[in-house]
Amino acid sequence: MVKIFIDPGHGGTDSGAVGSGLQEKNLTLQIAKKMQQLLLTYENVQVRLSRETDKTMSLRQRTDMANNWNADFLISVHINAGGGTGFETFIYPGVGGVTKRNQDILHAEVMKELDGVRDRGKKRADFFMLRESKMDAILTENLFIDNSGDVAKLKQASILNKIAQGHVNGVVKAYGLRKKAVAKPAPSPTPKPAPTKPTPTQPDKGGSALMDKAIVIGGFPDFASAEMLAARLKAPIYTRAALPNGKIAKELYVVGGSASGLQADKIISLTGKDRFEVAAAVAEFLNR
Ligand SMILES: [Zn+2]
Structure with missing residues (x-):
């Protein structure tokens, strides 16, 4: 069982970067929730989010949560700001091994999904989330909230989904996850929305037997x-x-x-x- 901890950056009173009517805290939550939804279609994986709502949380609360849960991998999702464009990832300075390998894989998978987005590179930084978490950890900066080209992308749900898909593809590859077998819909007496048209089976063309x-x-x-x-x-x-x-x-x-x-x-x-x-x-x- 692999435990993936996803941290949607910011939240509550901390909106993170803002621009063009967008708030970082909302975008990171959307991406994180999509990641969770996609990851749960795989076997042998547990997913936990640092927050599932628009809630104020300190960085310490987030790393404590991941550490206490004994997560295997922490992904902190952010949107960039400050003049620039594109995608970049960070791991803690000096770490190698699995963390570096996961960064290589995840970074490449997100870039594959984000066709035409500038690759700002695989970087290292002494960020709290990377330093205080005990497990392999990565922080991703997904496009710039103050760049008009990037903002046009961030306003599309399909691009946020692609960002999520890229992260998930990275996790799937890094941990060798396998897709769950598609479950048969369980019969249930609960009424469901009707399909647009029933599909009548045509009677036997021979037409003789009742x-x-x-x-x-x-x-x-x-x-x-x-x-x-x-x-x-x-x-x-x-x-x-x-x-x-x-x-x-x-x-x-x-x-x-x-x-x-x-x-x-x-x-x-x-x-x-x-x-x-x-x-x-x-x-x-x-x-x-
Ligand atoms: Zn941020």
């Missing part, structure tokens, strides 16, 4: 529920409009809406006065 089961959705359908039911019954879903004329199945499951006019040996009505009641009726049926 299906055992089919699902008809109408009224206030809950598509997620209908899909769960379809998976359980191994039955196709039809909208009322797409339902072929005549009898198509022995058992017809009606998810939402009225069953009137439908033909089947058995009609199971799972309906209600709104989408949530329909979802509840389906959930109850599935749990029987």
